[in-house]
Amino acid sequence: DSGVTQTPKHLITATGQRVTLRCSPRSGDLSVYWYQQSLDQGLQFLIQYYNGEERAKGNILERFSAQQFPDLHSELNLSSLELGDSALYFCASSVEGGGISGANVLTFGAGSRLTVL
Amino acid sequence: DAKTTQPTSMDCAEGRAANLPCNHSTISGNEYVYWYRQIHSQGPQYIIHGLKNNETNEMASLIITEDRKSSTLILPHATLRDTAVYYCIVCGGNNNDMRFGAGTRLTVKP
Numbered sequence: 001d002s003g004v005t006q007t008p009k010h011l012i013t014a015t016g017q018r019v020t021l022r023c024s025p026r027s028g029d030l031s032v033y034w035y036q037q038s039l040d041q042g043l044q045f046l047i048q049y050y051n052g053e054e055r056a057k058g059n060i061l062e063r064f065s066a067q068q069f070p071d072l073h074s075e076l077n078l079s080s081l082e083l084g085d086s087a088l089y090f091c092a093s094s095v096e097g098g099g100i101s102g103a104n105v106l107t108f109g110a111g112s113r114l115t116v117l
Numbered sequence: 118d119a120k121t122t123q124p125t126s127m128d129c130a131e132g133r134a135a136n137l138p139c140n141h142s143t144i145s146g147n148e149y150v151y152w153y154r155q156i157h158s159q160g161p162q163y164i165i166h167g168l169k170n171n172e173t174n175e176m177a178s179l180i181i182t183e184d185r186k187s188s189t190l191i192l193p194h195a196t197l198r199d200t201a202v203y204y205c206i207v208c209g210g211n212n213n214d215m216r217f218g219a220g221t222r223l224t225v226k227p
Contacts, residue, residue: 002160033215043161043204043217058216090160092215103149103168104208106215108160 003027004109006091012115018079021112025072025093031055032074033092033106034066043090049074050096078114086116120144120207126222129199135192137221139205142186148209150181152190153217154201161204161217164190168209195225 003026013019025032034046036059045058049068060066063081068074078085092106122140129135141150152164165172165179167188172179178191192199204220 004160035217042219043155045216088158092161103151103166104215105151105163105166106153106161107163110160111158 002107002109004091004093004107006089006109006112008112009110010113010115012117013081014117015081015083017081017116018077019081019114021076021078021089021091021114023074023076023091023093023109025074025091026107029093029095029107030072031094031096031104032068032072033094034060034074034076035090035092036087037090037111038084038087041087046076055096081116083116086114088113120216121205121218123203123205123218123221125219126224128224128226129192129195131197131225131227132194135190135195135199135223135225137190137192137203137205137223138187139190140187141205141207144185144207148207150179150185150188151206151208151215152177152179153204153206154199155204155220156198156201164203195223197225197227199223200225 005024007022031050033048035043046060048056066076088111090111092108151166153161155161167179181188202220204217208215
């Protein structure tokens with residue numbers, strides 16, 4: 001158990017639907033990252049939040065949105081789902097600047113597997 | 118705009134050292150080199166990171182060249198459980214969005 005909790009583990013839905021993926025970061029971590037990994041593909045960075053504020057944006061579609069709440073958990077909302085959105089979605093957390101070394105080590109959750117039929 | 122270059126795949130015999138290279142010729146002075154690995158659809162796992170000096174922990178060693186343009190991850194005694202995709206990432210300073218490339222698929226063979 002990495003300390004990063006993602007729910008649900010598996011989700012099957014239909015095209016056109018909307019889903020919400022949830023992430024609880026490791027205790028003490030202020031930053032949350034979201035990644036998408038399609039079948040046999042690399043990890044695509046979607047978005048990063050730090051203490052409730054958006055910090056960096058990657059290849060996130062307009063149909064996708066995310067937020068980080070005051071308790072630091074984060075949600076990734078995927079709407080108007082398409083077959084191509086089927087993927088593993090990973091959340092990671094980090095202290096982000098809290099370490100003396102200035103490094104930023106990410107701890108990943110186990111992922112949420114989304115299947116769009 | 119990949120900041121690192123890694124071989125697509127490598128094989129290693131069980132019990133031998135696995136040496137995984139990474140080129141990062143455009144690395145800037147305040148950027149770290151990080152290594153993660155992903156074992157078949159599991160969440161990526163942090164291995165090690167470094168800035169200038171060589172680093173060692175219970176999992177691996179990281180050798181960074183003096184000009185910092187390349188590095189090598191060393192798994193001293195590879196086991197079958199080390200079969201995974203290994204990602205080399207450069208990140209730091211004003212850039213904290215950690216972007217993964219294609220990585221190196223390491224296969225440890227009996």
